[in-house]
Amino acid sequence: MIQSMTGYGKTVLQFSTKKITIELKSLNSKNLDLNVRIPSYYREKELDIRKKLASNLIRGKVDFSVYIENNGGEASSKINENVVREYINQLRNIVDSDEIELLKIAAKLPDSLKTEKEELDEKEWNKIDEAIDKTIKKIILYRTDEGRVLLKDFEMRIAIIEELLNNVIELDPKRIENVRAKLKKGIYELEAKVDENRFEQELIYYIEKLDITEEKVRLKNHLDYFVKELNEQTSNGKKLGFITQEIGREINTIGSKSNFADMQKLVVQMKDELEKIKEQNLNVL
Structure with a gap:
């Protein structure tokens, strides 16, 4: 199941003399961009916090904060x-x-x-550490819920591209016939004498250059692969990004070979849906 990189989690701890609020926010980023803000007397635990956040959140622009509100007691x-x-x-x-x-x-x-320097209370820290774990679970749950929304959008757009591809496949014989007719018309308009056998050979060669059979097969395979990766247990936005590049390559090749207005319209529609997929994929973990 894919996860979004957008997420939020918050946990509040109440002690006798203070209230501690732990907050986690994340947005999309190519890599892990981690910002940790904690009181000075927790600094010795910062490395442990960073390791824990990195191992659980993997990627994104992550802001981690610990806020303290004193309710009374001795002043520092x-x-x-x-x-x-x-x-x-x-x-x-x-x-x-x-x-x-x-x-x-x-x-x-x-x-x-x-x-007076406040010393770290290990019992207090153990409770804070447990609260950090709870906050991480909350932000992961948030990311998972956002991922479900992205999943539905991806599946819808992939289905649209598949439908457009089926339209391309149905239109392909008409396209080939149109290319053949245009070439013959051009020759006859020149009123040139041609060797029919030679002309037919050249025509077959030209049509083979415009053949999109391989592109149609590869595009279908890439679309299936994309859907398969969407439903893997581990979210991998980078891998999905690589697959969209391959999908785009096949769509572009079909467009450059089509030489047929009706098919080029379908190609433009496929490109439009793919761009929306790429934009949304920027937010996938």
């Missing part, structure tokens, strides 16, 4: 009382002002606040 930054008092004493020797004004000035000076 505290007033450095000794430093602030020393600042105030020094300022009192310089300016004559009340204690409040001196405190306002001292609070803005370097080292007036000291930040």
